[in-house]
Amino acid sequence: MKAVLTAFTAPQLERMNVAEILSAVLGRDFPIRFTAYDGSALGPETARYGLHLKTPRGLTYLATAPGDLGLARAYVSGDLEVSGVHQGDPYEIMKILAHDVRVRRPSPATIASIMRSLGWERLRPVAPPPQENMPRWRRMALGLLHSKSRDAAAIHHHYDVSNEFYEHILGPSMTYTCAAYPSADSSLEEAQENKYRLVFEKLGLKAGDRLLDVGCGWGGMVRFAAKRGVHVIGATLSRKQAEWAQKMIAHEGLGDLAEVRFCDYRDVTEAGFDAVSSIGLTEHIGLANYPSYFGFLKDKLRPGGRLLNHCITRPNNLQSNRAGDFIDRYVFPDGELAGPGFIISAAHDAGFEVRHEENLREHYALTLRDWNRNLARDWDACVHASDEGTARVWGLYISGSRVAFETNSIQLHQVLAVKTARNGDAQVPLGQWWAR
Template identity: 65%
Template sequence: MTTLKDFGGAARGTTAPKLTIAQMFETLLLRPAPVRFTAYDGSAYGPEDAAFGLDLKNERGLAYLITAPGDLGLARAYVSGDLDVRGVHPGDPYEGMVTLLRAMRFRRPSAAQALTLMRSIGLSQLVPPPPPPQEHLPRWRRVMEGLRHSPERDGKVISHHYDVSNRFYEMVLGPSMTYTCALFETEDATLEEAQHAKYDLVARKLRLQQGQRLLDVGCGWGGMVRHAAREYGVRALGVTLSREQAEWAQEKIREEGLEHLAEVRHLDYRAVQETGFDAVSSIGLTEHIGIDQYAAYFGFLRDKLRPGGRLLNHCITRPTNKPTATGAFIDRYVFPDGELTGSGRIITEAQDAGLEVQHEENLRVHYAMTLAGWCRNLEAHWDEAVAEVGEGTARVWGLYMAGSRMGFERNEIQLHQVLATRTDDEGRSSFPLRPDWVG
């Protein structure tokens, strides 16, 4: 079979043979991989009985891979249906992704080898096809939507991710409609039990009591708001930038007869006028606000608390505080403008805003388990999900959730809860000698 060694003739002025797509795939591998690769030109690589494989269906898929190397090109080809992963369900491609990640390592070709590859591919494949409709604008073009992390631009990118379809989210998230990390108190706990346990942990860390007032920023479909009102008799206000979330949450509040205690508004958290809250919860919002906005964010939340009030910040973090760019797939398809940093930066910014940090906890493994549950739900409801949002969008979600599960398992991302108080000028925090939510 023709390999990279045969490229030498091209550099010396002779004509190297054109390669099939499977030959190009094989020659770019650092080592043999136990996967089956097939391409639309009829070529194939790898054992026929491989558990997992890749099937490149057409020229557009090849053009996606060539013109956007890395995760963006793979995502475009997969989301468009031009590249299939065989041996897995698109609602939960986790097992195949793990195998492919471990098995496949690619080399960077020399200049002469790259020229021969381009000759085999053909110039027509070097023109980028239009991206799938699920892809958001690149960052440099989002300036048309306003300054980064301005209320206007935040509203648009939040809508891109959350205003997909409430029915779709019901299928993926389950009855709790909770799109944040759950808390598994036992290995065999159900997803619903784990989400209830998470909300209750937040409530106990905030020391919620009947008659108190809670502000929940980035409240999603109102899970924390309803839990606080129903289980603790707290007057709870939630705010979200997603209109569909707010409408769903208000309807659920009415169904549960909680209108006298709970409210969800379609509103930017920065527009909340009320003050003097006993507690503030932020569950999954910090990822969206931008690292440069942390000082204003924590300062704003501090000012919403009464002296002695508590703040619980629950967010995805990185295992390092060093600046790290967001991957192209996540930025274009999942969380446009999203930014992550380490828990150290979260704690530093909270402290610098005048909050006293009392406790922090890493729930990394719990998020991997949460994502596994969401993938199972998507697989179980695949046909209905595709009918609701289209196969491309459903593929985005399967790919994103399975990939995120891998990230949490491999300690590439984490989930931290940081608990802080608005301690007064005399040093009074109303915090007990030991944590009062344990036991």
């Protein structure tokens, strides 16, 4: 590496300032006003939104991890500041970056000038922000991919920030999954209540039935069903979620009907359930585990019992199932996504009969919009409940995810399946039995 850098010290290669380096990679027509600690600037002075690179460390983050990971490190650490938007809601800037900015491949001579201008000091990696999880290869010490121990560590990283932090972002429902909006101007709480109703009705639940809710989070579906006379067991790998959910169950007088356990869903021993709901769990289990996952859920159901699987998906099966570096290191370690067809095939192969499927991706974009608003509104409280770096991670993650759902880069599918009786009876009405 030193020999390469020595070759780049030829006199004919001019040094470039930070803005010139950015221009060489992203073009001179960069639509956002960019300024840097060295006094250089790029983009229109009248631009509504701005980015300011405050420190050389921020440049090192960008140079040593090009793409979303380097950008995240610079932003989360506070080395990259935004203007024109709130820290908790950088959606407008994320949208511009996604729609109007394209990475260009500089000429060899320009690359040489960039390398010389950066110098060895800026190309030497530095420690990432403390909010960043270890890379995949280092997680092997926690166990094999999607082993119980490693899944528990991944869930702890993301969900055990603090219940107070999530209360500010998610609102009173404490529901960390896609809502179902009756209309675009419905409130977040109305939409989350409507989502639980939709799941409840698709499963055909009624008083006296038994429901297993795997990956139950803070127990929103558990309590919704219990309030309607259903006996429910919820399972979550987050201790803080389970503690919060059990307190709410007791507070609402639902202890005779509902229970949330701090356990792996695979450790639930009861069977013969009338229905299973899986709302936001499939993203965490890994594609290789789909056969055992759907097989396990099928074994938990009585003949004629129904499964509602609600999860984020790829728009197709041609993309990598693994999340990008930012999501993997900061948000969902070891998370994997598949196309909806892959999920349906896995359910069928496990012995389910799929009866209905629908895509709610626009609803997730609206859900993320409202989470962003909550984070921006309660920014100081969210920082107090965690730390500023964690709050920045969430602002970046929610905004970027909203753009991804809007542009059909990711989707949200509900798949309704039935464990048919031995004679093939699915025990479902002839027509759609739930209200949209």
